[in-house]
Amino acid sequence: MNEARIGVIGAGRISHVMAAAHAQVPESRLVGVFDVVRGASERLAEKFGIPRIYDSYQELLASDEIDAVLVCTPTFLHERIVIDAANAGKHVFCQKPMALTLEQCERMNEAAVRNGVVLQVGFMIRFTPPFAEVKERIDSGEIGDLIAIRSAVFGWEPTAEWFYDPEQGGGLLIDTIIHTFDLYRWYAGEVETIYADGGAYVFEGARKHGTPDNVMCSLKFRNGAMGSIYGSWSSGYGDKTLEIYGTKGSFFIDLMEAQGGRAFIKKDKQAPSPAEGWNNLGVLWKFGYQQEARQFTHSILGRVPPSATGADAVEAQKLAMLADRSIRQAAVLKV
Ligand SMILES: NC(=O)c1ccc[n+]([C@@H]2O[C@H](COP(=O)([O-])OP(=O)(O)OC[C@H]3O[C@@H](n4cnc5c(N)ncnc54)[C@H](O)[C@@H]3O)[C@@H](O)[C@H]2O)c1
Incomplete structure (x- = not known):
């Protein structure tokens, strides 16, 4: 074929x-x-x-x-x-x-x-620059062992009421923060414990359906690294920041400013080694979905191994569901 x-x-x-x-x-x-x-x-x-x-x-x-x-x-x-x-x-x-x-x-x-x-x-975040390159560089050991990963995730206000509904769209955690759960597993491996807090601070739809529109979530990975996510549907701007800290270096990625911004890598903590930069304006729309489409097509044609698979999505779903339960029970939950 x-x-x-x-x-x-x-x-x-x-x-x-x-x-x-x-x-x-x-x-x-x-x-x-x-x-x-x-x-x-x-x-x-x-x-x-x-x-x-x-x-x-x-x-x-x-x-x-x-x-x-x-x-x-x-x-x-x-x-x-x-x-x-x-x-x-x-x-x-x-x-x-x-x-x-x-x-x-x-x-x-x-x-x-x-x-x-x-x-x-x-x-599609997996396929959006510079996230794929960051994955390769983490896996190659360039920043040493992971210490912490932190992200602020901003979605737009939902365009329809079904997004808030646990029976139809799942709300902020399952609809939007699921991307970050997948990214974190991809970068840092499996999660051991999760604790989340959140509420319907702004939107009537969230209040009505009992799902949060703002969430703060803490994770501990099996490899000992720490994680945190702040997710919001009400910030008024889209996209995300992502910070990854390792024993030998760190990444800082800023995709704000209309799906753009800069990415810095500081390979060596010793001053004066300069941080490297990326500048990827509009990467999500320009590359993320296209690379995702290429991955799907090429895996169907047997040219590349599958990525972002059903099994990955099952694991991301577990985290979103547990974070949701953690909010409701105000408890740290084991994965
Ligand atoms: N990856 C991303 O960045 C991203 C972004 C937005 C939405 N999504 C996801 O994509 C999905 C669709 O979201 P959307 O924003 O395009 O919604 P939408 O409401 O704009 O589109 C959904 C379409 O499905 C049609 N539809 C409804 N019932 C159907 C049926 N039984 N058979 C065939 N078609 C049917 C509707 O008529 C509508 O045209 C959701 O799961 C959403 O979470 C993903």
């Missing part, structure tokens, strides 16, 4: 980002779309030259002309569609969060494993 023929299920906001990203991957071809709202299918099809609009996702999954699907529906619909797609023998890219409960995530992952299909979850 030299080309992946891909169908899109759910043609809302993120599907346009995904379609634009796949347009940058020569071996990927979007060949079909289904959305319950016909006009949404038509808009995506027209904008990206997708030749066929299906009348149901089952019809799309039954097509021999489709190798893989991008699942871009609201979160509460992910489980059914992903399992049906895996059972139909299609490779699956599922937008994050994978689902709303750990049990759902595990069932989805099992379906992919049982059917021998690739299941990638939309953790």
Whole structure:
């Protein structure tokens, strides 16, 4: 197989980002779309030259002309569609969060494993510069042993009420901070304990559905490193800062300023060794989703090992669910 023929299920906001990203991957071809709202299918099809609009996702999954699907529906619909797609023998890219409960995530992952299909979850931060390079440099031992990792994660105010709802979108922890749980596991390995605090400080939707709009979370990794995350939907600006401290050096990444900013690496704590810099303005939109699309396409074609897999998403989900429980119980929880 030299080309992946891909169908899109759910043609809302993120599907346009995904379609634009796949347009940058020569071996990927979007060949079909289904959305319950016909006009949404038509808009995506027209904008990206997708030749066929299906009348149901089952019809799309039954097509021999489709190798893989991008699942871009609201979160509460992910489980059914992903399992049906895996059972139909299609490779699956599922937008994050994978689902709303750990049990759902595990069932989805099992379906992919049982059917021998690739299941990638939309953790595009892994593919956004400089995060992938940071991973390589941590793994190469350049900053020594990890001491601490700290991040402030800013999401935008949700565009729809379902994002706050534990039954539909999962709220801030599961919808947005899940990216950071995945990134932390990728960088620092498995987590031993987690404690979170948070509340619905600003938004009526969060109050109504009993999910937080601001969260502070502390983690301890099995390797002894410490972690902390401050997550907010109400800061008024998007994106994140990330600091990583090791015994031989440190990284500081600032993706503020409209998805841009600078990244500094200080390799050596001895002054006057200067920090190195990155300057990656707009990296998320320019590279993150495209690299993610390339990873999915190339793993379907058997060219690279899978990344951001169903198994990874199950582990990230555990952390989000435990952090949620930690807030409710005001307790430090063992993973
Ligand atoms: N990775 C990221 O950066 C990122 C960013 C935004 C959203 N997301 C995730 O993507 C998913 C979709 O979010 P969105 O912002 O695009 O939402 P959206 O509401 O803009 O789009 C969802 C689309 O799904 C369609 N839909 C609803 N039920 C359907 C069904 N049964 N079959 C087919 N289509 C159906 C809707 O008509 C709508 O067009 C969510 O899980 C969200 O958390 C990920």
